[in-house]
Amino acid sequence: MIRMGDRPGIARAIDSLGGQGAKLYLAFALKQIRKLKEEEAPPGTAISELIEIYDDLIESAEKRAAWDPDPACTHVHFVAGDSFAGLMKAALKQLNWKGTHKLIILPDNYAIGPLGELDSYEGRKARRDWFQDHISEDCEVFDDSDEEYKQLLDRVSKIPHQAKAIVWTSRNACERIGMLHAVRLMSGRPNGLAVYDTCQICEELINSPDVTHRFKYSGGDSGKPSADGTCPYGR
Template sequence: MNEIMDIKKAVDRLSPDNAKSILRLVLHQIRLLKEQTASPEGAAAGLMELYDRLMTYDDRKLSWDPDPGCTHVHIVTGESFAGSMKLALRELGRADTHKIVTLNDNYAIGPIGGLDTPEGRQARRDWFKHNIAAALEDDADSEAEYDALLRKLDQIPEQAEIIVWASRSVYEQTGMRYALHLLRHKPNAIRVCDACAICDTLDKRPDHSETYRRSGEIVPDKLREALLQAEHGSRLSAGDIRRLAEEWTAIAEQGGVLRIWRDGAVREVPADHFDPYLLEMLEQVTNAADAGGFVKAARIVGAAIGHCEQDIGDAYFEYRLRELIYAGVLEVRGIPAGLRYYSVRRK
C-alpha cells in the first residue's frame, strides 16, 4: 500500500509536459517489445531506469547534469539501446562517471534539411504529422526536446571523452552524423564505436554465429564486453569529425525523405524505394489472408521488418502501404488509422 502511495505522489509531482514525455517513452518501449524489435533485457532496463528516476524525482535529477568528474559521455540512438547501455554501465560500476545522451529521433526517414532552424524542424514535424500515423509529435514538446539535447551536449565537461555509437543500421548512422554535426566545435576527444561489429567478432566461433542488425538487439551482458573493447578504439581526428559532419549536411541538403545504408555510406533513395518489396511481402503472407483475400496490415509490415536488411522502422513501411492504397495498387478494408485497424489485398 505504501508503494502505491509513493507511485501516486511521484506521478502527481510531474508537470503535464513531463508526464506526456514519460508516457511516450513507456509506450515506445512496450511497442518495441510487442514487435520484438528490441531485446527484452534492454527494454526492461530502460523501464526500470525510468521507474527509479520517477520515484526519486526532483528537478535536479530529471535535468541532465553530469558530475564534474564525468570521464565519458556515450551518445546512443534509440531508447532500447540506451536502456541496455545504462544497465551495462551500472553492472561495470561506471554509472557515476559514464553518462548517456540519447537521440530518439529516426533521421533515416523524413526531411532533415535545416534542423538547426525552427523552420527546418517545423517542416520535419509537419511531414510526420501528415504521413506517419503512429507519430506522437507535438510542436511544443519537440522543440523542448531539441533544446534539451543541445543543453546536454553543451554541458559535457571538457575532460570527458565522447563515444558515439553507430552500427550498420541507417537509423544509427544518420544519428551519428547528426551528433557529430552538433559536436563539431566541441574540444573533447571523440570516437565512434560499432557495438554490433564488436559483438559479431566476440561471438564468432565454429559452432555459433550471430549477426546483429542494430545495437538495440544486443543484450546487456554482451554490451559489457563491447564497452570494454571500445576502450581500445582510435579517436577521431579533427578531419574525421569535419568529414562526417559535412556528410550530414550534404545528406540533409538533398531534400528527400528516405535514406538507407549501402556500400558503407548513407544514401538517399526515392520515397517509393520499398514499394515493390512491400508487395513482395504481401505475396509471401497470403496464407494469412481471410476469406476475401485481405491480409492484415500489421502482418505485412511485420514480415517487411523481419526480412529487411535496412533498419528504417515500421512507421515508414506503414506509410508506404497507405500510399499504395491511395495509388490504387491495393484495396483496403477497414480504416488506415493504424496497423491494427485495416487489411489490404492486391487490386
C-alpha cells in the same frame, strides 16, 4: 515560470517535461481533483492518486537527471533510442561507472522523415510537419520536437572539456544517421571523440569458425543460427 521558493526537485521535474507530457500530467491531476470536489470517490483514493502522480514525476525527473553530463564525468555516451539506452545504463551500472560515465539519448527516429538542417528551426519544423502529414499517431508527440531539441543542446553544452564523447552506432539507418547527428553536435568542441560500431564489436567477440552471427541493431533481438551457420541478429 518556476519561482525561487519552489523546491529544486519540483522545478527540475517541471522543466524536464515537454508540452505534451505536461498536458498529460495536468489532465490526470485535474481528474483527481474533480473527484475530490464532486465526491465521486473517497478522498483517500483521489489523494493517493495525486501522490502517485507526484512520486512518478519526481522520480522520473531525478532518474533522467542522474544520467545527464556533469562536471565530474569522464565519458559521455551518445546512443540512439530508448531501448539501447536502457541496456547501456544497465551495463554502466554493472561496471560501477555510473558516476563518471553519462548518457545523451537521441530519441528521434532518424530512419524516416526529412533530415535537412536539423540545427535550424526551419529544418525541425519541416520534419515536424512531415510527421504530422504522414504519421498521424505521432502528431502530438512531434509538437514537442523543438523543445526536445533544445533540451538535447542543453545536455551537449554541459559536457565538460575533459570528458571523452563516445558515439555508438550499428548497421541500420536510424543509428547511422544518429551517429552523424551526434558527431555534428560535437563539432567545434575540444572533447575527444570516438565512434564504435556495436555490430562489429559483438561479431568480433562471439563469432567462431563454426557459427557466424550477423547484427543489425544495438541491443536487437537475437535468433538461432541458420542451417548455413549464420545467425542474423536484429529486428
